[in-house]
Structures are given as C-alpha cells and as structure tokens.
Amino acid sequence: MSARFDEIDWRPTPLGDISLRRRRYPGSDDDVYEVKLGDEFLMSSLFTAGEIALTELGLARLPGDAELDVAVGGLGLGYTARAALEDPRVRSLIVVDALAEVIDWHERHLVPLGARLTGDPRCRLVHADFFEAAGGPAGLDPRSPGRRFHAILLDIDHSPRHVLNPRHAALYRPEGLRALAGH
Numbered sequence: 001m002s003a004r005f006d007e008i009d010w011r012p013t014p015l016g017d018i019s020l021r022r023r024r025y026p027g028s029d030d031d032v033y034e035v036k037l038g039d040e041f042l043m044s045s046l047f048t049a050g051e052i053a054l055t056e057l058g059l060a061r062l063p064g065d066a067e068l069d070v071a072v073g074g075l076g077l078g079y080t081a082r083a084a085l086e087d088p089r090v091r092s093l094i095v096v097d098a099l100a101e102v103i104d105w106h107e108r109h110l111v112p113l114g115a116r117l118t119g120d121p122r123c124r125l126v127h128a129d130f131f132e133a134a135g136g137p138a139g140l141d142p143r144s145p146g147r148r149f150h151a152i153l154l155d156i157d158h159s160p161r162h163v164l165n166p167r168h169a170a171l172y173r174p175e176g177l178r179a180l181a182g183h
Contacts, residue, residue, distance in 0.1 A: 008110055011101045013037075015165065018101055020110060033077055033111055035102070037164070043076040045112060051076075051155060055083035058153045059090075067091040071140045071149045071183075073130035074156035075102050078113035084153065085120055093123045096130045096140055103127055130156060131168050135176065139183045148183055 010019040016038040025032050033045040068089045075097035103125045106114035117123050138145040157163040160172035170176045
C-alpha cells in the first residue's frame with residue numbers, strides 16, 4: 001500500500017453505513033485494517049488479543065480428544081474464527097454474521113484473513129442474524145436446523161452492557177442465555 005490511508009469499501013446497511021479501512025501504522029510498514037459502523041469502531045487488526053482470548057477460554061474446558069463443532073457469532077476481520085481454526089480439535093466452524101457486506105469482504109479477500117477463512121474446508125460463513133437464530137428452535141445452521149455445537153463464541157457486541165443494537169440485550173438475560181445454551 002502506498003497511501004497512508006485507504007477506504008477499501010463503504011456501503012450502507014440496515015444497521016448503518018459500514019466501512020473497511022486500511023492505514024499505515026506510524027513508524028512501520030505494517031497495515032492496520034479497521035471496520036467502522038457509522039462513527040463507531042467495530043474492529044481493528046491492531047487489537048486482536050480479546051478475540052484470541054475469547055476463543056482460547058471458550059474452548060479450553062472442552063475435552064482434549066474431542067472433535068469439536070463450533071459456531072461464532074460475528075465475523076468482523078475474522079480473528080475469532082482464525083483462533084478457533086487454529087485449535088486442532090475443531091472439526092467444523094460456522095461463522096454467523098448479519099452483514100452480507102462483511103462476508104463479501106472475506107470472500108473477495110479484501111481483508112487479511114479472508115483467503116485463509118474461505119479456503120479452509122472446515123469453515124463456512126453464514127449470512128444470518130445471530131440473535132434471531134440463537135433465540136429460535138432452528139438454531140444457527142440454516143443447512144441443519146436444530147444442530148447443536150460444542151461451543152458458541154459470541155463476538156458481536158462490545159459487552160453485554162454496550163450492545164450495538166438494543167434488541168441484542170435480550171440474549172444476555174437468563175432466558176436468552178438458556179435459549180443459546182440449547183444450541
């Protein structure tokens with residue numbers, strides 16, 4: 001990249017305008033990728049420790065000899081998904097994202113992990129509303145209604161108190177968590 005800042009993609013979505021940006025990290029030759037929804041930063045390739053820790057902690061207590069089926073809510077730049085695929089026990093991974101635009105970035109390899117995620121036969125990207133799917137009996141995999149997973153890693157909201165959409169808050173209540181645990 002020769003420019004210090006590049007807006008790779010920008011599109012209106014039902015949740016607001018989303019943009020994928022790349023900028024040069026000051027003092028280095030490293031590119032930093034960022035996703036913004038409206039004026040809010042959703043993800044940066046500069047800060048991925050939380051995504052990696054979420055995955056490692058979420059899978060840590062599962063049996064060491066098991067073949068795992070894992071679901072991730074939220075694709076972003078793909079760091080949670082990549083961390084899951086780095087666990088040799090993961091047999092299959094679906095990543096559910098409400099924004100087709102984000103999935104498209106990965107399919108077109110506009111983001112650093114796009115080729116890796118879309119090229120791994122264990123990984124499938126699903127365009128769906130995670131919160132709606134988690135609350136319903138059909139569940140998270142539209143190809144296999146009622147499918148259950150060994151782990152579901154949620155990487156969409158900033159926290160249960162700082163949600164991207166007010167309707168997400170219901171998932172973090174006991175009834176929502178029970179519905180999610182059923183999957």
